[in-house]
Amino acid sequence: MPLTESQFRLTAEAAISKLEDVLYAASERYGYDIDRKENTLEIHFEEPEPATFVISPNIAARQIWISALANSHKFNWAEERSDFIHHKTGEALVSAVSRLMAEQLGAEPDLLLENS
8 A cells, every 4th residue: 555645755755764874874985065944955076086976755756756867767655565665676765875976986886785
């Protein structure tokens, strides 16, 4: 059964807050900055090239969207996994962000997973 709007808002807020905590834990080690504007997270990189990733809920679609590396990634709530999952690959939200950040930074793909 799909989430109601209020359920989605609460679930997305919890997922984005968890992701924010994981990102902060690794930020000094990997040298990026995080800005939180309401329910949107922005990750700012200066090295090796300037870039910004944007992670935000899309209430109408009941998805969390990530804009990163010139691509859009959409995540649906999967009750059976208690997580937001990429709509095509099945990758979990934190895992996907970790992989995308590793691509940006030229680091190991699990750079955030050790902190989650």
